[in-house]
Amino acid sequence: MDTKQRILDEALTLFSEKGYANVYVNDIAEKVGIKAPSLYKHYKSKQAIFDAIIDEMNHRFEEQAQSLSIDGTDPSKDAKVYEHMDEDHLVQLGNNLFLYYLHDSYTKRFRKMLTLEQFKDKELAKVYSRQYFDNPLSYQGMLLGLLVAQGLLVTDDVPIMALHFYSPIYMLLTVCDREPEREKEALEMMEKHIRQFDKLYGRNF
Amino acid sequence: MDTKQRILDEALTLFSEKGYANVYVNDIAEKVGIKAPSLYKHYKSKQAIFDAIIDEMNHRFEEQAQSLSIDGTDPSKDAKVYEHMDEDHLVQLGNNLFLYYLHDSYTKRFRKMLTLEQFKDKELAKVYSRQYFDNPLSYQGMLLGLLVAQGLLVTDDVPIMALHFYSPIYMLLTVCDREPEREKEALEMMEKHIRQFDKLYGRNF
């Protein structure tokens, strides 16, 4: 990884731990293994480093959204994946979703950074809401909609069903972000949540 | 309100909007209507102001917890309140909970401040989790438990039921904190959530 990228990487780590204002250009330089003034050959200011992180993230989000919606617009393909869905598979789906969000280094650091900077301006607020509210609800609504179409789950309001599936996951995620030692407890609640979700929305027979 | 208290009040407002590190003692003094050095006659440092806010909040939390648990240990009294509970009453209960958390000035500012400072140290993380995760789940579990005892709702896992009731409310609250213009949308989802919750957990006959 070249220096310019390593700066973004170390800055993201520090921003996610201490918040933008509590990270000094000196800290970033130190982590990268250069002196602070050398940073300015790569970025014109500390703010420019932050902006570059947001830009890169937006770029990754778009790629991700595209790949997801491509799958989503091919119901015949997705439907097959969920053809033999049962409670254990649903638990696994939720667990995987949760563990990916929780442990993927880039995802985690970006989410924590955004948590600390979300009130700074309207744009950051939108980025946060889109990534951790609107997009997950929309994507999982699509997935759950497939299960409804197949008669595996029953509801007349898929968006609210998606809210019921996702919001406990989201909340448990925020607990683990601030208290990583509660991960085990969170995972246990996760599994109970999904089994209960399946009982509530499943065809009960 | 005396100066010492006004300092806490203005500081809380500023901390909740911009985060501790982005608020300068000068800003606080200006809002209070005095010069920065005068602050130091009331608090020995900027950090001491922050600590005093946390202390005051912990104090209010304790009072609140006591009054709630007193009600909670008198089931005969609480049961009466929820004797004639139906879906519309449940919607109102959720709405009131949501609107109180959302608009109560002190609650809102403290929640937003804690959101921005939650990763600073373990103590703040605990305060956040206790106030916005553990306590609500425990209190609402108690309330919903009363409804289960009366046969109005059905489940064999009240804690997960409380998770299903509260986590959408919590998530919608965080959306409104960062994008207040989405309040109407959030309230609509809230109502749909609770009506759906009632259908899922209600005695279906």
Place this chain on the structure above:
DNA sequence: GTCTATAAGAAGATAGAC
């Protein structure tokens, strides 16, 4: 592209008069 030296300004805090 990295360094040393340093400018320029911001921010927390203190001294001492009133």
Place this chain on the structure above:
DNA sequence: GTCTATCTTCTTATAGAC
């Protein structure tokens, strides 16, 4: 308790050599 003046330190950023 509040003020003006000031100190000290920290922090971002630039200049210019290598």
